[in-house]
Amino acid sequence: MSNRYAVVLAAGQGTRMKSKLYKVLHPVMGRPMVQHVVDQLNKLELDKLITVVGFGAEKVKDQLGDNSQYVIQEEQLGTGHAVLQAEDLLENEEGTTIVVSGDTPLLTHKTLEALLNHHDKEGAKATVLTAEAPDPTGYGRVIRNDADEVQRIVEQKDASKEELAVKEINTGTYCFDNKSLFETLKQVSNDNAQGEYYLPDVLEILKQANEKISVFQTGDFDETIGVNDRVALSQAEKLMKKRINEHHMRNGVTITDPENTYIGPDVAIEQDVVVYPGSIINGHTVIKTEAVIGPHTEIDNCTVGSETVIRQSVAKDSAIGNRVQIGPFAHIRPQANIGNEVKIGNFVEVKKATLDDQSKVSHLSYIGDAEVGKGVNIGCGTITVNYDGQNKHLTKIGDDAFIGCNSNLIAPVTVGKGAYVAAGSTINQDVPDEALSIARARQTNKEEYAKKINKQKKD
Template identity: 70%
Template structure:
């Protein structure tokens, strides 16, 4: 098999984005554009991947990490100049090199693979990924001769009136014979309207040498979208959201309103899950069979078991078991583990807590830094008082305990197995097993008090 290499062009600042964030780092569905490109190239089993960086180089390198080699383009003098920066890493190697822009997050692995295969089958020196555009304004035009062979690519600003009528456009993605690429790129000049070194000029140089230049056309124009401003970024977000949602639905997930459901790449959802409108599911979330999410729930980096229901709630960085009922308006904060058949009701906040099977906190409670056993009932208004202003402390509630409404459990404290805490108690000491703890003032009734006060006001 021919050796395969890739060069990602990611050096531009992206002034049209009007942002302090470098263009290729702008997220599409929560993931930087350049990372989408890498994700789609990875299945091709490349022998080497080189990313050309310039503006924000250190930040781009930090995001990509060891997924790529890097070459620096100190001055942004055009795409041809950018590719030349990879010369030291690639020029002596035999094989095929794909060149792709870091701001084209929608091109799929299937398209990259088809381009590689077509190029190698044609034994071409260069192959252009092209498509047809209803409105080709701003795109380089692919100019063919009377034999339908590619002659050259003309940038929009350099095109004449006839060339501007061509609707076949250059997507900015190419495959090259690696040796031919770096030989030809030395001959690229900057005698054009922009005063830049254009990579497409390599096509005309290769043609002039008698080398074979081919074009592989994709029918999916949307896939080739380059993101240069916030409008295009929004379009890319919409297209990728639709692509992701449709893939989940084909895999057996019911998404009630795909236009209003946001699921990031990397989320895994098993069949017969139902996602209601307004739900946002991010990160490395895993949702198992027959679970129901939403409406209006936000899930980030969670593992959620089977037959669980999460309504109008937020959960992040936590593990949630089977047949759990959460919400509405609950908040599961990071580092929580919710057992099976647990109920976390409305306006309950859980943070850094392990909650055992079949335990319940049905409403209006805060459970933070706690170890809660199984079959525990936590009454309305209960608070684990875990913070003294300096340190956080653990509350332990053992199996089968019953915590009455409006209780304050002052950590560190342990509520023993099977014990009861009376409503309205403030617990500062451990409660023994099977005990009843009452920690409140004794009730005093002053009979006739109200009448005396009223009579005093009339006098």
């Protein structure tokens, strides 16, 4: 196999997106378009991957990091001019260069691998990835001769009426003999409606030199769509969602309503998990077998244990154990560590806290910056008062402790193992193991006081 190189075109601003965010950074299923492209290319065992950046160059570099080398296209003078910016890095290399647009997030490494293999097998100087488009508007057309050979590729703005009727489109993805590519790019002119240097003109120049030009047509047009506006972005989102959901369902996950379930590309889900509608699962989330997610649940960058149930709740950047019950309407904030068989009920918020096995926070509580032991029962309305206006402080609750309803635990404070905190208490001192702590005002009843107040109101 010859050496392989890739050039990703990601320099355009994308004015049709009407956005402050550069086009290739718009996300599809939670991942920027250009990241999708680079991730797929990096599965091809490339010798070099170069991204051409322009508008938003630093933000694109920040996104891709060390996954690519970079060159800058200072002026937006067309796709041919963009590829030419990689000349210093590739000009003298032997092998094959694949050129891909950074706004084609649905392309898969399997299609790109098939394109490269076809190019090598044909011994061509250039190979074009084409597709049959139901509506080819906006795409360059592939014009064939009577022998079914590619005669030329014409951009829409330069096409005749007959050429505009052609449905085979240029997807904007190509393979080239690398040295031929850079030798030919220097011959490309900008004598066209846009005044730009078109990469497809390389094909015509090579053809005139009697070099072999090949075509590889993919059977999946949807995979090749380019995203130039918000309408196309929504179409790409829908198609990517369908692809991801079908992958999980074929691997043994039950998704009861795929059209209304959103699962990011980095999510791992084991067999026999059930996902109900309205759920959004993103980041590097891992969901173990027989868990139940949803309906209407958002999970981001979490580990969710087997047989755990999370309903109508939000969880982010946390670890959740096995056979846990969460929700409805709970909020698991970052750095929560939830043990096995824990119950977190409705309107409970947990932040940067550890809840060990079999502990319960059933409703209407805030547990932040806390270490909660095993078998603890935390009553309704309990608050770990962790913030003094300047710093956060830690609350510790020992194994088998019982925290009565409507208690305030003012950190830093420790409630010992097996201790009881009476309902309505405000605790600002440590509670020893197996002690009962009562910290509330003594009740006073003033007989007939309300009667006097009511009389005053009438008077």
